[in-house]
Amino acid sequence: MLNGSTISTNNAANGAGVYAEAGSTLTLTSGSVGNNTATGDGGGIWTAADVTLATGFTVTGNTAGNSGGVYASDSARVTLNGGTLNRNTATYSGGGIYLANGTSLEMLNGSTISTNSAANGAGVYAEAGSTLTLTSGSISNNTATGDGGGIWTATDIALATGFTVTGNSAVNGGGVYASGNAKVTLNGATISGNTASSNGGGIYLTNGTSLEMLNGSTISANSAANGAGVYAEAGSILMLNSGSISNNTATGDGGGIWTATDIALATGFTVTGNSAVNGGGVYASGSALITIDEGGNIDLNTAANGGGIYLAGSSVLAVNGGSITNNTAFSNGGGIYAAAGTTLNLVSGSISDNTATGGNGGGVWTATGTTVDRISITGNRADNGYGGGLYATGPAVVTVYGSITLNSAANGGGIAVVDGAQVTLKHDAAVNRNQAASGGGVYVGSSGRFTAEDAFINGNIATADGGGVYSADQGYSYITRTQIDGNRAGGAGGGLHVAGGELLIHETTVSRNAAANGGGVSVAGGEFGAVNSTIGFNTATGNGGGVFQSGGVTRLVNVTVAADRSAGAASGTGFELSGGEAYLLNNIIYGDGLANDVQYNGGTLDGFNNIYGSFSSRNWTGNIAATYRNSFGDDVALRVNPGAGRTETIAILSTSDAAAYGVQTGYTRSSDGTSIDAMFFRTTKGWLEFAGSSADAPEIVVGADQRQVNDGDGVHYWAGAYSIAPSIQPPVPPPVDPELPWNILKDHSNHKGFTQTFEDARGCLVYVSRIDLRRVPDGEFTVRFKPAVHQTELSDALRLFEHNSSEWPAELETSELLPVRHELFQDHFNRSLEQMVHLPSKFAAPGHFANPVIGH
Structure with missing residues (x-):
């Protein structure tokens, strides 16, 4: 036991200050081990025994090949219970402490490991098979000329609530460098203010390692060339369950996260306030799959391209209820930048209030396959470029089912389609209330291809030409079955x-x-x-x-x-x-x-x-x-x-x-x-329309034509029609909705077919709107219109779209618009x-x- 003692300026091959074999006991209550020099391992302490450093004890200013401060060997357990390891230097690894296989380190009661230096693991170097439990304290201001400024680990580590890794620097992994199969768990901890001259300012994950963030953990204010918050190689694992990655700065790509592996942002997790050249929030490389689930949020990030997210390589982004908001690109893609070869699946959630200040695509810039499903793209801006909501350039193929509203740009307030890109609006997709100088809703140019099917282009404004x-x-x-209404x-x-x-x-x-x-x-x-x-x-x-x-x-x-x-x-x-x-x-x-x-x-x-x-x-x-x-x-x-x-x-x-x-x-x-x-x-x-003559009333014939359907088989035919005489003005247009009442034709159920003859033969005019066929095998029906002068047949080879019944499973029903x-x-x-x-x-x-x- 050392109490108020000082061990200093000693020299040895190993353990220049203290050398403790297995079986011995070290309790360092008060005092210091300082300025000792070992040519091998453990400048301050080399121990194979358990050692405890209490509050007020310091290991400082020591030098060695490995571990300037403490070298733990065999099965030694090192406990820092308020103790301090600082200003120690290792030529190779573990400036503050080196943990060999089988050893452990536990930090309690505000312990600190600070201002140490080494090639790798300037604060802590942990071999595979060692154990790190970081409960209370900090690892700060350590410097590695290689990897792992704060921590280099090949073993599992857990950082508890209140524990901080801050102000450390390295080439890779300024805060933490994870190697081998290490699992890093942040359970309310903070990784902040660390620097990497290359990659991973906060954390660097190599192939086979993992990071899990829980309980409001934060990775913030770190800097690097790439992946200022987190840099994740292919084959690593990122589980972002609770917390935030914020205010990190990359001089290259991935301000918050640079990843070549899959990541998922769960409910409540945010990537916010980060900056980079490409991918202010997230830069995805390789075949990474990025999933933003409901409640996940990427916001207030900035970059030259891809303020929120930048997709490169063959990466994939799936937004499933999450949000990408208030991001800024100084060039292209305020919210999302998706390069050719990537995939963009925007299923649900929102892409809103993003800005491309100097280029195109305020919300989304895409050159790849893109699906916009139930998601809302709203309030985005590209004031000096094209495509406030969405900018599509070749070879993009984009399908939109959702809404693109209240966006603005110089051209193409809602959508801009150029350079061979293809954009299709389908199934009630809406491009509404957007604004631009030209093409308030949609701008199509430079060999772009735009298709709208069953869509809405309403309420858009162009200060110059082309409101819709x-x-x-x-x-x-090509625009079909679409409403273009109220544009200016x-x-x-x-x-x-x-x-x-x-x-x-x-x-x-x-x-x-x-x-x-x-x-x-x-x-x-x-x-x-x-x-x-x-x-x-x-x-x-x-x-x-x-x-x-x-x-x-x-x-x-x-x-x-x-x-x-x-x-x-x-x-x-x-x-x-x-x-x-x-x-x-x-x-x-x-x-x-x-x-x-x-x-x-x-x-x-x-x-x-x-x-x-x-x-x-x-x-x-x-x-x-x-x-x-x-x-x-x-x-x-x-x-x-x-x-x-x-x-x-x-x-x-x-x-x-x-x-x-x-x-x-x-x-x-x-x-x-x-x-x-x-x-x-x-x-x-x-x-x-079809009509009869004075002698022959018109008919509709609906029935099975392959004789595989019989009465009682559960087949259901329903037909709707509207019949008027030439001299009668219908009080309302014939309704399209089959649930509304019709003037003629009843429900014909459980039969193989029916024939409907219209009573008014004298010039009767019949409008046919819809026929529903339920539980009818493919190829089993024919519809015939039989006026006096000609007959028209429609077989199911000409089937249209749209199921219309909730009474039968979709696979057993069809509904035909005729x-x-x-x-x-x-x-x-x-x-x-x-x-x-x-x-x-x-x-x-x-x-x-x-x-x-x-x-x-």
Whole structure:
């Protein structure tokens, strides 16, 4: 026992101050062992016996080959119970203490290991098979010229609440360097203020090691070239269960975490306030899988690229309820930067309020396969670049099912698609209330490809052109069954602006948009096409309430342009052409009755089989000039609910000039002029309707066609239809929702089929909306429409989408929306073109528009 004694300035091969063999006992209560020198191990103490250093005892200023302070051998147990190891030096390993296999160190009662130096493990060097229990105290301000400034360990270590590893430095692993199969557990401990000149300012994990963070542990204010908080090699394990990695700084990649291994951020875990060149919060390399679960958060990080997360190599990011918020990139990818070859699965949660101050992709920058599911991308900014919410560049393939809202950018407030990237909106995806100079909702350019199917592009603002969508630079866009509503542009194209490239809308509503010119659509270059669509209730303060064209090529087929407004009598309320080429086939163009519905100021305008209210030139052969019944144009029955989603937007009255007006080609149809709805359009071509004659009532026949279904097999057929006589105006549009009541057709259950004959044979007009087939084997049904003059069959080879019943498992049911509009429309359109000698080539455009239904 040493009590108040001093052992100093001694020299030996091993244990220059004290050498204790196994079986002896050392209790160091008060005093010091200092300034001793060993040419081998243990400058201050070499021990194979148990040793306790109490409060007030110091081992200081000693020097050795290994362990300047204490070298523990055999099965020695070293207890620091308030004692101090400081300013010791080892040429090789363990400046403060070296633990050989079988030995242990326990730190209690505020013990300290500080200002020691070594090549590796300047504070503590622990071989495999040793034991480290760090309960109370600190390891601080130690310096390693190699690895492990505070701790180098090949064994398991546990750091308890209140224990700190701080101010240490090394080449790798400024705070802790874990090797072999070491497991590092932070149970409320703090790793802070450490520095690595290379990698892992706080902790460096080699292959086979692991880190688990529990009970609010923190890794903060560390610095390194890469992985300032944590650097994790491939094959290591990161379990981030509770706590934070914060305010770390990397001069290279991965301010908070650099990882080539899988990591998961659990509920309540945050990576915040870190900075780097790439990946302010997290930099993922190799094949790392990054999972952010519900409650996990990456926020307030900064980088040149990937403020929150940077994905490199073949790494994968899955956001499952977590959030990536308030991160900043000085160049690209404020929230996420995903390089080519990586994978981005944004399942649920939020990517919000991130900023790319000098580049593109305020929320997400991606050049890879990306899925945006139920997640919200909102409030992100790229004020000097493209893609406030999402920026996609080649070879990215992006599918969006979620919402992209309230984002802003110089171009493409919600989404920017460029350089061969492909972005698709599906299944009620929404790009709403975003803002930019050009392309408030979506910007498509530089060979980008944009598709919207059953989506919403609403309420976006462009201070210049293209409130909803801006197409330029050989960009290509296909928009089908989509609502483009309530967008605004300070310049041209409140809903859509085509400056270049190609943009086609199909079965789509463009409504309540506003701009200086082209309230609904503006075409200045490239090609614009609209098929089976509605352009209505748009407003221009200048020219072209519905469509304004100053250049490029426009093709409208089976489109209703109605109730649009422009400034005055010299402006086209529906369609205004000032330059370029426009070809119109089978359209209805009615404005608000205050100006010409079709205004011709220059360019090439040709059309056939159109109905228009007023025309500035009135020399349009092959078209009908209808007569207004009042200022709202009853001829097209403006019974309108614009922006109502899957409900009718403009229905045609039975007395309209549009009724029975479609050109009869290829075969006879007894009636035309069905209604036009927002998502599943019915046009003047009449391919949804059928009718009987005075002698023969129409029928619907539904039944099994392969004789594998019999009565009593549990098959369920349900059909919905709406039947009116030509002289009767329906009080409401036929509902699409099958749960709503129908005028006709009952539930036919537990039978192999049915035939429904309509009672009103005299000119009865029947609209078929939906047929549900439950427990029907594939290939087992045929649907036939049998009017007096022709018969149409739809087999299940033409099946559409959408299950509609909760009564049966999904695998045993189908729900069919009838008819198969794509195939039927294409058939009717092609037949019309084949037999129409008037301008046939001008309506069948080359390239993407050669087929009116494209993108599938």
